[in-house]
Amino acid sequence: MRASRDQKTKKLITRRSLLLGGGKIALFSLLAGRLYYLQVTESEKYKTLSENNQFNMELLPPIRGRILDRQGIPLALNKDNFRIEIISEQTKDILGTLNKLRKIIKIDDGNMRRILSEIRKKRGFVPVSIADNLKWRDIASVAINTPYLPGVRIDVGRGRFYPYGENAVHVTGYVSAVSETEQTGDPLLELPDFSIGKSGIEKALDTKMRGSAQQRQVEVNAVGRVVRRLPGKEQKIGNDVDLTIDVRLQQFVNQRLAMGNSRPVPVDDPRVIMALKKGERLPLGVDPASGTVNFNKYGKLVSQESGAAVVMDAFSGEVLAITSTPGFDPNQFTHGLNARDWERLLANPRSPMTNKAIAGQYSPGSTFKMIVCLAALEAGIWHEKKKVDCKGYIDVGDTRFHCWTKHGHGPIEMRQAIEQSCDVYLYEIAKRLGIEKIAAMARRFGFGTKSNIELPGERSGLVPSSGWKKSTLGQKWHQGETLITSIGQGFILCTPLQLARMTAGLVNGGSMVTPRLLKSTIRPNLDRNSLNLNPRHLKVVVDGMNRVTNGDRGTARGVPRASSSFKFGGKTGSVQVKRISLDDRRAGKVKNEDKPWAERDHAMFVGYAPLSSPRYVVSVVVEHGGGGSTMAAPIARDILEKTIKLDPITL
Secondary structure (H helix, E strand, O other), X not given: OHHHHHHHHHHXXXXXXXXXXXXXXXXXXXXXXXXXXXXXXXXXXXXXXXXHHXXXXXXXXOEOOOEEOOOOOEEEEEEEEEEEEEOXXXXXXXXXXXHHHHOOXXXXXXXXXXXXXXXHHOOOOOOEEEEOOOOHXXXXXXXXXXXXXXXXXXXXXXXEEOOOHHHOHHHHOOEEEOOHHHOOOOHHHHOOOOEEEOOXXXXXXXXXXXXXXXXXXXXXXXXXXXXXXXXXXXXXXXXXXEEOOOHHHHHHHHHHHHHOOOEEXXXXXXXXXXXXXXXXXXXXXXXXXXXXXXXXXXXXEEOOOOEEEEEEEOOOOEEEEEEEEOOOOOHHHHHOOOHHHHHHHHHOOOOOOOOHHHHOOEOOHHHHHHHHHHHHHXXXXXXXXXXXXXXXXXXXXXXXXXXXXXXXXXXXXXXXXXXXXXXXXXXXXXHHHOHHHHHHHHHHOOOOOOOOOOOOOOOOOEOOOXXXXXXXXXOXXXXXXXXXXXXXXXXXXXXXXXXXXXXXXXXXXXXXXOOEOEHHHOOOOOOEEEOOOXXXXXXXXXXXXXXXXXXXXXXXXXXXXXXXXXXXEEEEEEEOOOOOOHHHHHHOOOOHHHOOHHHOOEEEEEEEEOOOOOOEEEEEEEOOOOOXXXXXXXHHHHHHHHHHXXXXXXX
């Protein structure tokens, strides 16, 4: 019985062993087949996938092209940017390492919060920026202490640098990080340190200067960490941009305009400190940490003047200087502008972010009188020798229109009217000429249209007419509005660039030039359009402009220096921003210095030089600067004199 049980047990074990063995053989066969399929049949496929996982493509951003003046001097270039980064996986105590680093370089609390936030979001091997644009002294201090700062490393990149800062900012513009709304799907724009043009030439020619990106292979491990970079293409350099600007003149114009009739002094000057101790306050828009402040003739602290100036070749349209004050330092945007500085820029009542030369719209004031005189002569309704007896006012209907001088100019003809800026003379012309003929001549000289200069943000101004008023305001045009327009006030608006262009057309023989900033687009013979004006009529108004500065009764006769051989011509203008009421006239409250800054007249001047053979033209607008002869004309004189000395066109 026992032997029989043992026999049955042996058969049972043998059967199970066979089943288990067979199962193992079957599984092994399946595994072997699968391995053969993967390693032999599909080997090429998985080899390719493996290599794709091992090698990635790294995008190399291009090096941005430079902005150069007409002599090849850089207005915008690229500068080595020393920065410090931290790799969190390489340090056991991130906070401790950062606190040690704070003893060597300045890291404020806001920046600390940003760093810790980025470390939490990013993988441990991805570097996080701590500080950039550091001075060599700071970099050296960190380098010496790197053994005690695990995870901290020094890196070198390239950042945009503007050597002339605010002196050329409204020409160059600035670059800054790409915002979400500016993303177009271009992978280049998604790089964390990539910047694009936000204003000025940087924006207008961004694509040209940006260039195109390159790709380079990098070897990575399973988690995406870069193991090594393989040899390949180098970074490309974008195209340089050559401007017509002369940076020597540009710098002078900007500083002279900002100074006005005052003296610029650094904010930390002892005289400023003393004035502050006496109870004076820094003017609005002046940064106590940096910059300058002006002392006026009364020894008071005042802001930089707010305005614009343009210097242009009267024949080719080359813009030699174009500036707007106050400005701002574009390098701040490269380094990363903090919220406090940004709010200060926006809150400044003198609008430093606006390029007033092309986007500031002002009534032209008396600088418009040459256009009205030309319109009358060309229409044949007026003769240059026709005299008007100016008594200081003219009555039209039940409204009295005043001349700028209370007791009038007496009997006066056209050249004298321009010389002395007689309003009554222009009123009489306007009564016979009408608004439509005035508007037509204004448009011929470029008013009401953009010049298409190579800068973003240009505005067209406004040339009013009866049709414009009817369609815009739904109101009828009145004769009194024609009179107001004839002296460059009321609805009419223009930019300082348009004033410079108008002046060029007057003194170059009657051709309208196209203002140009890019040397590559200057075509002197193609960019001039004849206005088909009678040369004798042009001579009348230019003679009047000559007498403004050189005549016995010219409104700017005191501006040329008696000791100087330099002579120039031009036209003054003062534009009311608030109407003088009858009560104010009776009370004698008509002086600009008696008014708040925002209610003072705009000061204007358009000019040309040399006097005998005009080549250069200038327009100057000083917001709330007062009289054109006392504020704008001296600035224009100095600018023209500097231009003649430099003579950038014939250099």
